[in-house]
Amino acid sequence: MTMEGDKNGGMEKYTVTLSAEEAEQLQALVAKGTHAAAKMVNALILLNCDESQARGRRRSSQEIAEVLQVSPRKIDRLKRRFVEDGLEVALRGVPSQWEYEHKIDGEVEAHLIALSCSVPPSGHARWSLRLLADRAVELELVEAVSHETVRRALKKTNSSRGARWAG
Structure with missing residues (x-):
């Protein structure tokens, strides 16, 4: 997981580099096919964004977005979440921090x-x-x-x- 500064519109560019274990875990998750759709899409995005040596040249975020039918912004957010928070948070998303008091007990x-x-x-x-x-x-x-x-x-x-x- 690395982060590079990029001057394109003031946005940072996040580079996803999966370890062999992480890539295996994501491949198994996608192959099994019994997980929530959002989690599987996130796994596919991360696999396609992987820039490790073993994966070779990767597609651009725009190409990945078109293939997986998601927005390029979703890919950018997921890459950032992976780099900053790790694989588990990237797959599951950030838990809600809102806590409501139940009106009906x-x-x-x-x-x-x-x-x-x-x-x-x-x-x-x-x-x-x-x-x-x-x-x-x-x-x-x-x-x-x-x-x-x-x-x-x-x-x-x-x-x-x-x-x-x-x-």
């Missing part, structure tokens, strides 16, 4: 399930996700919640309105 979930199984408010034939969300706020189970969050919570517990086995 087990207790609120139980209340929502019980509420969805109860008689709907007058004027309504059944509970809608919006009605459930509004009622959860009225009961002060949560400060605020969207109907989508309610949907995910009910789906997780197999209590979606469309499920035949749900109550």
Whole structure:
């Protein structure tokens, strides 16, 4: 893994040089074919960008992009990630650093399930996700919640309105 400075538009040029072990690992990953598509595409990009002596002349990023039907920018980003962070991060991507506080815990979930199984408010034939969300706020189970969050919570517990086995 090396990095060279390049004055083309102020962008740095990253040179991918795979060790024999890394190249073998990527070849095996691609040959097996049971991994996520994005991971396999990343492996193919790295194999095609390899400039080690064993691989000979490599194609340009533009040629690789056309063959693999990805953008040249994706290739540049992947090369940079490989050089800066290593093979594993280049294959899997950078894990999200966002952490969200869950609005619905087990207790609120139980209340929502019980509420969805109860008689709907007058004027309504059944509970809608919006009605459930509004009622959860009225009961002060949560400060605020969207109907989508309610949907995910009910789906997780197999209590979606469309499920035949749900109550």
